[in-house]
Amino acid sequence: DTGFTRIDGNKEAKSIRDEIKIEVSRMDASIHVVPGLAVILVGDRQDSASYVSKKKKACESAGIKSVDVCLPEDSSEEDVLKYILSFNEDPSIHGILVQLPLPSHLNEHNILKAINPKKDVDGFHPQNMGLLAMRGREPDFVPCTPKGCIELLHRYNVEVEGKRAVVIGRSNIVGMPVAHLLQNEDATVTTIHSKTKNPEEIAREADILIAAAGQPNMVRGSWIKPGAVVIDVGINHIEDPSAPRGRRLVGDVCYQEACKVASAITPVPGGVGPMTIAMLLSNTLTSAKRIHEFE
Numbered sequence: 378d379t380g381f382t383r384i385d386g387n388k389e390a391k392s393i394r395d396e397i398k399i400e401v402s403r404m405d406a407s408i409h410v411v412p413g414l415a416v417i418l419v420g421d422r423q424d425s426a427s428y429v430s431k432k433k434k435a436c437e438s439a440g441i442k443s444v445d446v447c448l449p450e451d452s453s454e455e456d457v458l459k460y461i462l463s464f465n466e467d468p469s470i471h472g473i474l475v476q477l478p479l480p481s482h483l484n485e486h487n488i489l490k491a492i493n494p495k496k497d498v499d500g501f502h503p504q505n506m507g508l509l510a511m512r513g514r515e516p517d518f519v520p521c522t523p524k525g526c527i528e529l530l531h532r533y534n535v536e537v538e539g540k541r542a543v544v545i546g547r548s549n550i551v552g553m554p555v556a557h558l559l560q561n562e563d564a565t566v567t568t569i570h571s572k573t574k575n576p577e578e579i580a581r582e583a584d585i586l587i588a589a590a591g592q593p594n595m596v597r598g599s600w601i602k603p604g605a606v607v608i609d610v611g612i613n614h615i616e617d618p619s620a621p622r623g624r625r626l627v628g629d630v631c632y633q634e635a636c637k638v639a640s641a642i643t644p645v646p647g648g649v650g651p652m653t654i655a656m657l658l659s660n661t662l663t664s665a666k667r668i669h670e671f672e
């Protein structure tokens with residue numbers, strides 16, 4: 378079978394969001410509670426502001442209440458902690474998300490660990506991260522982008538057990554947690570990072586290749602084992618004078634080359650990106666159901 382599959386993140390994300398919307402209205406109708414998500418944005422990074430606004434719109438369309446707090450760039454740790462502590466106590470809020478990256482003067486660790494782990498819908502609290510890494514334990518929440526990658530594999534019936542998986546990148550938000558998730562599903566996982574020697578050779582052993590390096594077109598056709606499944610997490614803006622705004626969005630994988638070798642691949646845009654938002658809504662709904670013991 379030489380058939381090639383374009384993994385459609387937009388379509389899967391839409392179907393997940395439709396299901397969430399139905400669940401939210403069922404919950405509202407039966408116990409008069411709607412899930413609530415609080416998003417804290419510090420500073421004025423354009424990309425962060427645009428992610429926050431996408432999350433807000435997605436909440437609204439699913440019937441989830443969203444509360445945004447936008448704080449100035451020069452906010453102190455206490456300023457941010459004050460909001461986190463108040464959302465921790467707020468019974469109408471079931472999920473709390475601090476948009477990363479934070480301005481460099483703020484201590485990310487102190488801020489993330491202040492979030493109630495039961496409302497940590499991004500899964501970045503050290504307790505949830507630690508539980509994810511442990512055998513036989515379950516975190517309350519799994520980070521959204523890694524969860525979205527795994528969800529796409531499931532929805533496209535990609536077998537993970539016993540397969541060789543290679544993850545490019547080891548960040549706390551994508552590479553590291555996605556490697557743990559793959560290992561939990563019984564893949565044999567190798568991580569590539571910036572100090573890895575012969576990354577191309579290692580990548581070529583992968584049945585499942587997840588690229589999350591933030592390097593445009595780094596993964597060429599020659600990096601891919603014929604028939605492998607490729608998940609491209611990268612979101613990179615590159616200059617392109619022929620594009621409407623002079624720049625264009627590409628992933629970490631050279632799509633044109635990859636689609637000739639891989640059996641399936643996620644496009645950028647329209648692959649992992651929309652799944653990330655769907656997983657955030659899903660985690661928020663799960664949290665509200667848990668807190669209110671609604672099944």
Ligand code: NDP
Binds near residue numbers: 589590
């Ligand atoms: P980071 O910059 O935090 O991490 C990048 C990782 O890739 C690091 O572990 C780094 O290694 C590794 N790396 C970088 N360059 C190379 C290289 N040349 N060879 C091998 N490894 C390399 O990025 P993030 O994890 O936050 O994000 C990764 C990408 O995913 C970005 O493009 C980002 O925009 C995108 N993204 C997409 C999301 C979505 O919803 N689709 C959500 C979040 C991120 P080392 O540890 O040694 O420095």
